[in-house]
Amino acid sequence: MSRESxxxxxxxxxxxxxxxxxxVDEGYAVQVAESTAAARQxxxxxxxxxxxxxxxxxxxxxxSLLKDWQGNQEIDCPVVMMSGHGTVExxxxxxxxxxxxxxxxxxxTAKLLASVxxxxxxxxxxxxxxxxxxxxxxxVGMSVQMRTLRExxxxxxxxxxxxxxxxxxxxxxxxxxxxxxxxxxxQGHEFIVLSEGDFSERGLARELFGSESDGAVTPGxxxxxxxxxxxxxxxxxxxxxxxxxxxxxxxxxQYGRVGGQGQQSLESRIMVTTRCNLQTEVQAGRFDATLYFxxxxxxxxxxxxxxxxxxxxxxxxxxxDLYCTRENYPYRKFSIAAQNLLLHYDWPGNVRExxxxxxxxxxxxxxxxxxxxxxxxxLDENAPQEGPEATWRQRLYQLPLREARESFERDYLLHQLxxxxxxxxxxxxxxxxxxxxLYRKLRALGITPKxx
Numbered sequence: 473m474s475r476e477s478x479x480x481x482x483x484x485x486x487x488x489x490x491x492x493x494x495x496v497d498e499g500y501a502v503q504v505a506e507s508t509a510a511a512r513q514x515x516x517x518x519x520x521x522x523x524x525x526x527x528x529x530x531x532x533x534x535x536s537l538l539k540d541w542q543g544n545q546e547i548d549c550p551v552v553m554m555s556g557h558g559t560v561e562x563x564x565x566x567x568x569x570x571x572x573x574x575x576x577x578x579x580x581t582a583k584l585l586a587s588v589x590x591x592x593x594x595x596x597x598x599x600x601x602x603x604x605x606x607x608x609x610x611x612v613g614m615s616v617q618m619r620t621l622r623e624x625x626x627x628x629x630x631x632x633x634x635x636x637x638x639x640x641x642x643x644x645x646x647x648x649x650x651x652x653x654x655x656x657x658x659q660g661h662e663f664i665v666l667s668e669g670d671f672s673e674r675g676l677a678r679e680l681f682g683s684e685s686d687g688a689v690t691p692g693x694x695x696x697x698x699x700x701x702x703x704x705x706x707x708x709x710x711x712x713x714x715x716x717x718x719x720x721x722x723x724x725x726q727y728g729r730v731g732g733q734g735q736q737s738l739e740s741r742i743m744v745t746t747r748c749n750l751q752t753e754v755q756a757g758r759f760d761a762t763l764y765f766x767x768x769x770x771x772x773x774x775x776x777x778x779x780x781x782x783x784x785x786x787x788x789x790x791x792x793d794l795y796c797t798r799e800n801y802p803y804r805k806f807s808i809a810a811q812n813l814l815l816h817y818d819w820p821g822n823v824r825e826x827x828x829x830x831x832x833x834x835x836x837x838x839x840x841x842x843x844x845x846x847x848x849x850x851l852d853e854n855a856p857q858e859g860p861e862a863t864w865r866q867r868l869y870q871l872p873l874r875e876a877r878e879s880f881e882r883d884y885l886l887h888q889l890x891x892x893x894x895x896x897x898x899x900x901x902x903x904x905x906x907x908x909x910l911y912r913k914l915r916a917l918g919i920t921p922k923x924x
Contacts, residue, residue, distance in 0.1 A: 708747075778818055
């Protein structure tokens with residue numbers, strides 16, 4: 473397995489050597505450069521995975537090199553700036569030009585390694601997002617409802633308004649949001665999904681805005697996603713105090729890092745999803761009224777699958793092709809009788825349930841055709857039943873909402889982890905969470921990838 477490579481650019485030999493020793497001991501492949509000219513040669517000959525770049529150097533300074541690199545797109549890796557004479561303004565200017573972060577000298581080992589790990593993790597996640605950008609998954613279907621939905625997406629893509637996407641669980645709210653992003657001018661930038669579980673440890677403000685502490689700068693999602701789209705998933709589930717933070721961000725169009733002094737402009741588009749009636753939530757005192765009125769300016773309803781059942785055959789073909797191509801499952805086709813049965817099914821879990829059903833039938837089947845009996849058996853598995861599963865469900869219903877959700881998420885992720893035999897990359901694709909967020913979720917639930 474190849475080691476991640478880091479280029480250190482600093483005119484002081486003592487600092488270059490110290491940082492090199494620390495990083496080599498941590499298992500990284502390290503190159504050093506004493507000037508911007510030497511840094512250009514190293515980066516051109518062997519592009520690094522990360523650059524640690526000093527700001528103040530004789531001749532050309534680090535900010536000028538960063539600006540040149542970003543303008544010419546000569547490197548495609550995170551750059552962390554270093555300076556012993558840094559100011560908040562310098563750090564803000566560096567991140568505005570594209571630097572991932574800023575470390576103030578004198579460097580400590582803990583601060584250095586934390587910045588390096590954060591930058592490399594972000595780079596890996598960004599590469600995964602980049603690969604996904606080239607696959608535009610539009611809402612599937614030729615019904616009036618889905619044609620209207622796609623037309624609404626194309627109109628929304630021409631503007632930067634905050635968008636509220638409502639609909640039942642599994643109806644395709646995130647797919648709609650990704651499609652709006654993919655057909656907009658922001659398509660070349662990141663699309664990041666943020667849910668309450670992703671910021672429960674750090675808090676919404678730190679996750680969105682980033683933080684400054686002891687000279688170290690940790691960029692937030694809004695900086696990482698500058699020019700792109702941030703989707704806040706299930707907005708009604710986040711605490712009211714965090715709803716107010718989101719409301720102030722939308723109202724002011726500016727934000728500042730936690731612990732910092734400067735302000736930055738909001739350059740990301742904000743979308744939110746909900747499966748709740750937010751007006752009812754406001755009346756019950758569970759949702760911030762100001763945020764509701766801000767979001768309700770552009771509401772979009774994604775229809776439940778039972779409202780456009782004529783799209784079921786097209787969705788069956790879509791998911792069959794998707795899983796056979798992406799997961800290399802053997803191809804199977806649905807019989808006419810099987811399709812007819814599914815055309816008259818109520819689909820309480822909506823499009824997500826249909827996709828899961830197709831995946832199960834492709835994995836477990838042995839013949840080329842999916843029969844109506846197979847479909848009936850698979851649907852029966854989803855129906856309420858007696859026994860241990862029913863007992864577990866009844867126990868779940870007795871728990872407070874947060875505990876019930878954590879219990880279900882742990883059981884769900886353990887089940888999915890067994891299916892992929894502990895492979896985190898496959899688990900990430902299977903459950904629809906980026907690796908960074910997935911690791912955080914697993915840690916929060918006390919799950920390790922080795923757990924069966």
